[in-house]
Amino acid sequence: MSKIRVAVVGCGSISKYRHIPEYAANENVELVAFCDPVVERAQKYADEYGAKAYTNYEDMLSELKPDAVSVCTPNYLHAAVAIAAANAGAHVLVEKPMASTDEEAAAMIEAASKNGVYLMVGHNQRFMPPHVKAKEILQKGELGKVLSFRTSFGHPGPESWSIDGRESWFFRKEEAVMGAMGDLGVHKSDLIRYLLDDEVAQVSAFIDTIDKKGTDVDDNAVVLLRMKSGAIGTLVASWTYYKGEDNGTLIWCQNGLIKIGTHPEDQIIVELRNGTVERYNVGAIATNDKQETSGVINAFITSIVTNTPPSITGEEGRKSLEVILAAFEAQATGKVISL
Structure with missing residues (x-):
């Protein structure tokens, strides 16, 4: 089967220590894009994984149409990026807290549902x-x-x-x-x-x-x-x-x-x-200080591969x-x- 094309939005520490290495270690994944307002950060990973670097997630979504997106941005952007990714037809893994308000959380759940994609929250x-x-x-x-x-x-x-x-x-x-x-x-x-x-x-x-x-x-x-x-x-x-x-x-x-x-x-x-x-x-x-494999990335990818809703759904993230x-x-x- 073809690999799941993943884009990572936000190239800070959570990407560096958890998302990127865990995607790289998953045989079902191809890392296709990295997006960060500091272009050098995105470019570093793009060079390493043969992917493309972007500073704007909307450009990335429309150009590349990834299968799945990890949202690793500051909290205030979680909803905007997740909704844009879902509207572009991508499954979404969003870092916690999933949103800044309950209204945003509801809108994210609605966007995933409307577009027939999974929304998972990274409660590791x-x-x-x-x-x-x-x-x-x-x-x-x-x-x-x-x-x-x-x-x-x-x-x-x-x-x-x-x-x-x-x-x-x-x-x-x-x-x-x-x-x-x-x-x-x-x-x-x-x-x-x-x-x-x-x-x-x-x-x-x-x-x-x-x-x-x-x-x-x-x-x-x-x-x-x-x-x-x-x-x-x-x-x-x-x-x-x-x-x-x-x-x-x-x-x-x-x-x-x-x-x-x-x-x-x-x-x-x-x-x-x-x-x-x-x-x-x-x-x-x-x-x-001591990073362990989070389990989150593998669970997210398994969800997509097996076409099974994730255990930590948007609804679960919203309740927390x-x-x-x-x-x-x-x-x-x-x-x-x-x-």
Whole structure:
């Protein structure tokens, strides 16, 4: 069968570390275009993969008509690029948060549906082996009903990760729209929905810029969640964990506790009320310092090849974004927001 012709829009760090190498490693893919306003960045990859470089995604879409597009731009452009790609007949993989507003998310879903293409959101936490295993353990039911949880994602901020360092778009509100919440918080709202197989019913939050100088995007958030099942818990997103990254989740159930990503070797530790402790070494959670294959690219390509809707649809991405938007509303109004 002929290869899937993929274009990457946005040639920053997420492309460099995840999208481009993972597409290159997939035998079903031909990388045909790279697009970035900084032409040298696009050209570097175009030269490497025998593709074309563009500074304008609309020109690229009309000239090349790719089969699939990865949207790796600053947040404020996610919707515009994704909708243009869908309208050009391309399947779309969009980085998280999928959009800046719920209206944009809805428009993206509508564009994909209208054009008969897939829209997938890059929530890579779902593919990390410890999270897959934790969900399996929870679904077995031996731990009983989930009562409460704590899920946290923090690191020192995008300065060391972003291709532009401290000058990155991550710190400019008009381009980023949101800070740690869009970067990290939305990963955790998606993860908790996935792990618990449950939807968020109510949201309350404190969100602020506490320590990052010269930016008006949030660098810290503590969010209270009540799930439809009645379980309550906290979601934390931070860009000021200067001592190092935390991507841990604790889930307290009737019959015990499950710890995910809290131990350097045993990614999952199950502590039962009867004193039994089970330890699982199932493969790592990716960090900025130690990149693991995300699983996202392969899942996206498999969807297209097998003509099967992706597991992380636009609708899924929209629900996870909705939680974050509700948290901002809760911070702004001082109220508990019901979804």
